[in-house]
Amino acid sequence: MARQRADMDTIAREVGVSKTTVYRALHNKGRIHPQTRERILQVARELGYRPNLVARSLRVQKTSTVGLVVVGLAGSFYSHILEGVDGVAQSNQYGVLLACSYGNPRKEREIIQMLLDKRVDGLIVAPADPEENREFYEELIASQVSIVLIDRYIPGLPNDFVATTNELGGYLATRHLLQLGRRRIVFVSNGSRERRATSVIGRFEGYRRALAECNLCETVELGPGLPDILPEEEYAYSAVTHYLQQGGTMDGVFAVNDDVAYGAIRALRDHGLRVPEDVSVVGFDNQDTSAFIFPPLTTVAQPMYEIGRVAASLLLERIHKGRTAPQQQVLLVPQLVVRQSCGAYLKAGQR
Amino acid sequence: MARQRADMDTIAREVGVSKTTVYRALHNKGRIHPQTRERILQVARELGYRPNLVARSLRVQKTSTVGLVVVGLAGSFYSHILEGVDGVAQSNQYGVLLACSYGNPRKEREIIQMLLDKRVDGLIVAPADPEENREFYEELIASQVSIVLIDRYIPGLPNDFVATTNELGGYLATRHLLQLGRRRIVFVSNGSRERRATSVIGRFEGYRRALAECNLCETVELGPGLPDILPEEEYAYSAVTHYLQQGGTMDGVFAVNDDVAYGAIRALRDHGLRVPEDVSVVGFDNQDTSAFIFPPLTTVAQPMYEIGRVAASLLLERIHKGRTAPQQQVLLVPQLVVRQSCGAYLKAGQR
DNA sequence: ATGAAAGCGCTAACAG
DNA sequence: CTGTTAGCGCTTTCAT
Numbered sequence A, B: 001m002a003r004q005r006a007d008m009d010t011i012a013r014e015v016g017v018s019k020t021t022v023y024r025a026l027h028n029k030g031r032i033h034p035q036t037r038e039r040i041l042q043v044a045r046e047l048g049y050r051p052n053l054v055a056r057s058l059r060v061q062k063t064s065t066v067g068l069v070v071v072g073l074a075g076s077f078y079s080h081i082l083e084g085v086d087g088v089a090q091s092n093q094y095g096v097l098l099a100c101s102y103g104n105p106r107k108e109r110e111i112i113q114m115l116l117d118k119r120v121d122g123l124i125v126a127p128a129d130p131e132e133n134r135e136f137y138e139e140l141i142a143s144q145v146s147i148v149l150i151d152r153y154i155p156g157l158p159n160d161f162v163a164t165t166n167e168l169g170g171y172l173a174t175r176h177l178l179q180l181g182r183r184r185i186v187f188v189s190n191g192s193r194e195r196r197a198t199s200v201i202g203r204f205e206g207y208r209r210a211l212a213e214c215n216l217c218e219t220v221e222l223g224p225g226l227p228d229i230l231p232e233e234e235y236a237y238s239a240v241t242h243y244l245q246q247g248g249t250m251d252g253v254f255a256v257n258d259d260v261a262y263g264a265i266r267a268l269r270d271h272g273l274r275v276p277e278d279v280s281v282v283g284f285d286n287q288d289t290s291a292f293i294f295p296p297l298t299t300v301a302q303p304m305y306e307i308g309r310v311a312a313s314l315l316l317e318r319i320h321k322g323r324t325a326p327q328q329q330v331l332l333v334p335q336l337v338v339r340q341s342c343g344a345y346l347k348a349g350q351r
Numbered sequence C: 001a002t003g004a005a006a007g008c009g010c011t012a013a014c015a016g
Numbered sequence D: 001c002t003g004t005t006a007g008c009g010c011t012t013t014c015a016t
Helices: A008-015 A019-027 A034-047 A053-060 A077-091 A105-117 A134-142 A166-179 A192-196 A198-213 A232-245 A258-270 A304-324 B008-015 B019-027 B034-046 B053-060 B077-091 B105-117 B134-142 B166-179 B192-196 B198-213 B232-245 B258-270 B304-324
Strands: A065-070 A095-100 A122-125 A147-150 A160-164 A185-188 A220-222 A252-255 A280-285 A298-301 A329-332 A335-337 B065-070 B095-100 B122-125 B147-150 B160-164 B185-188 B220-222 B252-255 B280-285 B298-301 B329-332 B335-337
Touching: A008 A019, A008 A034, A019 A034, A053 B053, A065 A077, A065 A105, A065 A304, A077 A095, A077 A304, A077 B077, A077 B095, A095 A105, A095 B077, A105 A122, A105 A134, A122 A304, A134 A147, A147 A304, A160 A166, A160 A198, A160 A304, A166 A185, A166 A198, A166 A252, A166 A280, A166 A298, A166 A335, A185 A198, A185 A232, A185 A258, A192 A198, A220 A232, A232 A258, A252 A258, A258 A280, A304 A329, B008 B019, B008 B034, B019 B034, B065 B077, B065 B105, B065 B304, B077 B095, B077 B304, B095 B105, B105 B122, B105 B134, B122 B304, B134 B147, B147 B304, B160 B166, B160 B198, B160 B304, B166 B185, B166 B198, B166 B252, B166 B280, B166 B298, B166 B335, B185 B198, B185 B232, B185 B258, B192 B198, B220 B232, B232 B258, B252 B258, B258 B280, B304 B329
Parallel strands: A065 A095, A065 A122, A122 A147, A147 A160, A160 A329, A185 A220, A185 A252, A252 A280, A280 A298, B065 B095, B065 B122, B122 B147, B147 B160, B160 B329, B185 B220, B185 B252, B252 B280, B280 B298
Antiparallel strands: A095 B095, A298 A335, B298 B335
8 A cells, every 4th residue: 555645635735625525526427617626626626636445335335356266377268267357356346356266165165255355246256066066166156246147157056157168068078079980089178177077077077978879888087096196188188098097998088178188188198099080189278379289179169258248247236236136047059160280171181 | 337335434433443453453454452353353354345546546646457468469479478577467467557558659559649648657668669669668768768679679778677688689599590501591571560660670680690600791671661561470371482483592590480481481381492402591589389380480489478567576676676777778688599481401301 | 615524443541 | 630622644535
């Protein structure tokens, strides 16, 4: 809190009017003599007056600040969401208080508590776990905290949230592999905590549905049971390697996200398998650099910037309308981005 | 600002003591009868009391919040810095108000003004331009605002900042290319605004110095003069393509950052040149996925998380000590990460 | 058209 | 060991 600048009282004294009049001039509210107004504005400028927003916040019981809690910043995933939120916030004169839970539910609670103590007007959060903080969130909602969940949700919780239809994404990815003639398609996931996220569950369900449509009822999942190591790329590498060494076979991989896909591809290669000739791989998220890896990754793109934008808009709406507005659960549709890792072009004879 | 919860007055009334006593109990300060204390704490818990940090901020003239202004969130670059800042902030009970300037100096000023109006205790900013806001920053510093610049600085400004020794990075990258026998090495940059950033200038100087050491005095820069298009990868693609089409030649590329390197590599390939056989490429930043692109990118790694961490620590120090502490300009040393795009392994016969 | 006064919820100096 | 009082800088009601 640097430079002790002039406050409204100083201006009032300087001009010889009351604080109230200064207020009216500054906000152009109520009747005020144009000349008085001008004089006040003039002096305010000379003194370099700047409103003290914390004083205002205390008075009006509103901070014009939202809290944003994400699981992690690594990868381009939350970066884009952040940009979306930032955009809406800036154009509505809101501030964004950001903090990272690093996937830790306890830390998530502490962060939210802190944000609430700072009296943010609302919260956007990507919850680390669908169950562990359920009660906590129920209480928040019961006590009228404006909150919108993103990316993952907490089943049964009556709140706003916005995410991708992960089930559809998983379906599209898997169907694409099936259409390329792949029949032994494995699902590669990413650590036990993440595995419980609704986003991941959705992707898996889509995978299962696509298989079922081809009368393939056996799902194979690589990952569960392994120690949770990071980064996810390493986790996937060891999951796939382990499976291959046990004699497991596959001709298609649906990776729960692009990082996992990178790890899977490396494992496949190190095992002497070619991608996409021997095994087709599809990822999820369309990370910024997935177009540049080798082979360029076929993946499911989520409209991440849009998720941030919509979440922020929804939150502001909720803040303004309070409980009156109905809960909204916005699902954005993902898109399959076909590149080389699945072999579609190979198959099409374009190679 | 949801749920109107109990305040200190409510507790005081409930327990039958004064607000001051409640204060003492809550903060465990001054003499207070253990029993009174217990009773107060008990009631506070029952009422779900939570301190109102905005009221406290107003009173103590300190918000325990820092502002963080970055130029963009795309790519993993600022993500890691953000994590570093977030880490330090969290462990010191500070909040982080984040906003993005998108490289626009005017927006940068507006954001900072807003953060200052919100009375952040200090600022961490990656300035969009080294000149356009010079006066603005001079005024900030003159009015005692605690501020630490990151990544780029404003020459001649007496303030704290932390960045990488970009000159050294540029030197290491270029020397590596020279040691591989490359002699016609071009520098590929990224748009006119970015080109003015001190970080970019430093990299170029390092490039020049390395060349000079080999008695190569001709520097070749690709990019200047072209229309500023985004993403940078596209910009680099067209810069390199353009040069090649004009009959330009090269056997080495030092790209100002990894995104630019990706674009350069693609342009080279599309022109029938092989990387690294015909042209060696080195990037800068060591983006998360640079290990996965094809060929894996040789690049200069900046300790980004560390930059964020140090910047935040420095800022907190500055906030606490005010003007007394001397200005610190911390430079962190970058490291060359040798992968495949330069052909080092090729050369070493390890292929 | 302007002003007086109260109060948001907390901290802190001072008094007892 | 506890209470009284003032005040951070602003907004807002009520009065003039």
